[in-house]
Amino acid sequence: AxxxxxxxxxxxxxxxxxxxxxxxxxxxxxxxxxxxxxxxxxxxxxxxxxxxxxxxxxxxxxxxxxxxxxxxxxxxxxxxxxxxxxxxxxxxxxxxxxxxxxxxxxxxxxxxxxxxxxxxxxxxxxxxxxxxxxxxxxxxxxxxxxxxxxxxxxxxxxxxxxxxxxxxxxxxxxxxxxxxxxxxxxxxxxxxxxxxxxxxxxxxxxxxxxxxxxxxxxxxxxxxxxxxxPAPWRDLPAFYQRKRDLFRAGLAGTRFRLLPAEGTYFQLVDYSAISDLGEFDFAKWLTTEIGVAAIPLSAFYEQPVENRVVRFCFAKTDETLKLALERLARL
The missing domain is CATH 3.40.640.10 (Type I PLP-dependent aspartate aminotransferase-like (Major domain))
Known part of the structure; x- marks a missing residue:
């Protein structure tokens, strides 16, 4: 307009x-x-x-x-x-x-x-x-x-x-x-x-x-x-909390360990029970072989620190989140 x-x-x-x-x-x-x-x-x-x-x-x-x-x-x-x-x-x-x-x-x-x-x-x-x-x-x-x-x-x-x-x-x-x-x-x-x-x-x-x-x-x-x-920004916490809860409920059935998600549209997970790979290599493997994108936490440090933690984003459609959860549940 x-x-x-x-x-x-x-x-x-x-x-x-x-x-x-x-x-x-x-x-x-x-x-x-x-x-x-x-x-x-x-x-x-x-x-x-x-x-x-x-x-x-x-x-x-x-x-x-x-x-x-x-x-x-x-x-x-x-x-x-x-x-x-x-x-x-x-x-x-x-x-x-x-x-x-x-x-x-x-x-x-x-x-x-x-x-x-x-x-x-x-x-x-x-x-x-x-x-x-x-x-x-x-x-x-x-x-x-x-x-x-x-x-x-x-x-x-x-x-x-x-x-x-x-x-x-x-x-x-x-x-x-x-x-x-x-x-x-x-x-x-x-x-x-x-x-x-x-x-x-x-x-x-x-x-x-x-x-x-x-x-x-x-x-x-x-x-x-x-x-x-004001409704779009006032309603945003409820909109994303529903997605967060959907994603976390699905991840609870996997071998990932969930870390707190109090804000943003990101979810950190510990993958120590799944792989011994470093964070960069695990994120690359998860993206290219499993088809679920993740970011290594170590990318956010000046001197990379290995915690076996990666970051997922749940600002996606429910269909995309459910597909990702299906793939992650197989690990």
Missing amino acids: AMRSGLKQYPPMAGVPALRQVVADKIAAIYQARYDWNTEITITAGATQAIFTAVLAIVRPGDEVIVIEPVYDSYVPNVELAGGKAVTVPMTAGFRVPWAAVRAAVTPRTRAIMVNSPHNPSGTILRDADMRELESIVVAHDLFVISDEVYEHMVYDGEPHQSASRYPGLASRAFVVSSFGKTFHVTGWKVGYCAAPAPLMAEFRKVHQFNVFTVNTPAQHGLAAYMND
Whole structure:
């Protein structure tokens, strides 16, 4: 409809006003945090661009940025491209953030901490106690936060998503990133957004202007119109929880050991009872010989760690999930 009506030229650099307004309203409705749509919300070419732009806005050569392993694959290269050094802090065996270790990793060169909840690849979430630990660290050491919240609408079992926007001490120093592609299952559109206080957003836009300038017009207008109805994102947790439960129930009848899946559309499994292969080789064998795609957990570490764990994705049709479960049950 946007294209047919002639909306084909460059939009404003920061994004179509109608879309920024509905994003600001959504954040306020869920997290009780009011961002100014004009000065504190920027539409980006996907969440990955938003994260990279935030890094470039604040990280200087020689700065350190703390990241939590296993870590999404763009974080460390982003920091290095900015001239900084990524300092990795590994999660516990149960994929929880060890805040004492994070606190110990802070040095005079630390500039920021990057967090991701719900977490890819583990599917775990940060709870209120986690966010308060993070808040205490960044306030004490005057650090920035880059909060990757692209799976914010995929949190299960009645748990709330704890956005950095909820916590004044975090929100005042955080770039909060989300993704329309993840939320509305249109990842190929590559549209996301970043929310941050006006002084931080001014720095963000200095980079945004010269790495992508702006984001395609028709998709922004389409998303703005679609988001006038909150039902699609409000109903998303129930939609994906049903798929998660279907997939986990099927996997319970296999030799895989299920790990917690509190959020995202990912499921980690331990395959130790099935094979002695390393994670890369097992994932390759599973994909090519069994016909079920999996990602090795070791791919999310700077120095590969072998836990005999792979990641499945359950953002598929029920028919595809049932076919995968039939194949996995034979192992």
